[in-house]
Amino acid sequence: MKTKEEIAALSAQFEAKTPQEIIQWAVDEFAPEIALSTSFQTQSMPLLHMATRILPDIKIFFLDTGYHFWDTLIFRERIQHEWNLNVVDLYRDSRWDHFARQNVRSLPLQDPNLCCYIYKVQPMQKALSGLKAWVSGIRRDQTSNRAHAQILELQDDGLLKVNPLLNWTKRDVQTYMADHQLPVHPLYERGYRSIGCAPCTVAIGLNEDDRAGRWAGRGKTECGLHTDMFKHKELAEVKDQFVMEPEDAR
Numbered sequence: 001m002k003t004k005e006e007i008a009a010l011s012a013q014f015e016a017k018t019p020q021e022i023i024q025w026a027v028d029e030f031a032p033e034i035a036l037s038t039s040f041q042t043q044s045m046p047l048l049h050m051a052t053r054i055l056p057d058i059k060i061f062f063l064d065t066g067y068h069f070w071d072t073l074i075f076r077e078r079i080q081h082e083w084n085l086n087v088v089d090l091y092r093d094s095r096w097d098h099f100a101r102q103n104v105r106s107l108p109l110q111d112p113n114l115c116c117y118i119y120k121v122q123p124m125q126k127a128l129s130g131l132k133a134w135v136s137g138i139r140r141d142q143t144s145n146r147a148h149a150q151i152l153e154l155q156d157d158g159l160l161k162v163n164p165l166l167n168w169t170k171r172d173v174q175t176y177m178a179d180h181q182l183p184v185h186p187l188y189e190r191g192y193r194s195i196g197c198a199p200c201t202v203a204i205g206l207n208e209d210d211r212a213g214r215w216a217g218r219g220k221t222e223c224g225l226h227t228d229m230f231k232h233k234e235l236a237e238v239k240d241q242f243v244m245e246p247e248d249a250r
């Protein structure tokens with residue numbers, strides 16, 4: 001087990017490595033206790049492609065929020081089948097069932113942070129709890145929060161987050177997609193360049209930032225998986241006390 005200082009030094013060295021070299025290192029160190037997360041949007045394809053060529057049966061976590069575009073679910077099924085992927089669907093904790101049923105239409109608009117916590121952050125925390133490494137496809141050029149990320153990030157619970165594409169740009173993604181003739185999400189050509197859940201994603205113009213269509217006009221840019229909402233559980237525990245049903249009430 002490396003210290004935070006050793007991880008920071010390694011992460012600095014990895015700034016000069018290719019994504020494939022970083023993924024290979026992570027697989028050599030941690031497989032099979034390693035997983036990748038993906039939303040099956042166009043920009044997810046290079047990481048999926050690289051990682052599954054290095055470790056074909058790597059666990060691939062997909063957050064099935066129930067709010068996805070139908071096109072995303074069809075595309076996910078197609079890629080899983082054609083690439084023979086080991087996809088694991090993640091769902092909300094069943095203790096939210098009553099609350100979720102009562103608020104299914106209003107929650108994404110009225111409290112998107114709680115919604116993302118229920119459908120994304122908490123299921124991902126639970127799925128990663130038995131693993132040693134989590135490979136994510138975030139890039140520094142995507143959001144101001146991601147601009148400060150590191151290639152290796154050791155979390156307080158010992159999980160190592162690995163961000164092999166951190167130094168890539170949008171153009172690198174496009175070049176890799178073209179070089180390998182990777183499939184494109186069906187909504188991409190209709191202006192959905194970054195695709196999340198349907199209630200929180202709109203099509204954007206050619207000159208807009210790729211993520212401008214995510215939670216547009218609502219002052220939110222991240223779902224919480226790559227921010228403090230994921231790293232710190234205090235907020236979650238408070239919400240659990242007030243909203244979730246106790247385990248013995250199910």
Ligand code: SF4
Nearest residue numbers: 108112115116197200
């Ligand atoms: S992206 Fe929107 S619908 Fe999806 S979990 Fe977050 S708030 Fe809910």
